[in-house]
Amino acid sequence: MLARQCCHALLGSFKVHNVATVGGNICLSLPAGPMTSFASALDATAELRGADGAGRCLPVADLVTGDGGNALGPGELLTRLRLRSDALRARTAFRQLSLSPVGRSAVLVIGRRDPGGQVVVSVTASVPSPVVLRFPELPSPAEAVGRLDEAALPYLDDVHGSALWRAAMTRRLVAEVLAEVAG
Helix, strand or coil: CHHHHHHHHHHCCCCCCCCCCHHHHHHHCCCCCHHHHHHHHCCCEEEEECCCCCEEEEEHHHHEEECCEECCCCCCEEEEEECCHHHHHCEEEEEEECCCCCCCCCEEEEEEECCCCCEEEEEECCCCCCEEEEECCCCCHHHHHHHHHHCCCCCCCECCECHHHHHHHHHHHHHHHHHHHHC
């Protein structure tokens, strides 16, 4: 279900309909990249290969470093994503907001509750690079929002939404995904 929701968010744009790829969406490193959201929320690891054949692995949440920026080296390619099986079995919740019905994501929050009880919340689209919050057990919405506020996130401010609106909506969606994964 989560993969379908993220794919639907990606395919919403006429510019990428039927031509977008998971790897391309991640490597483009745009804040609203739903595949970055999906991979970050599931703790995916990117396998990278350089022009010299040397390989390395990096968490997707660390690969995307900012709006259009990433940790790829010159000539380096994303060759594979590895997803942990326990993350794929986890209960998830997806929330996305845009200023228009089929507009670019302005806020995208994914929550995950692992079988062992750990809770992961991934925030993208409202910030330049993925923010992943981890809790050993289900936090209260106030605790999770407090962690967001402590991080002093640099919310984006552009035609897709003001920084104040994105911050408020991020807080709201974090509370909503926590309520859903609690159920």
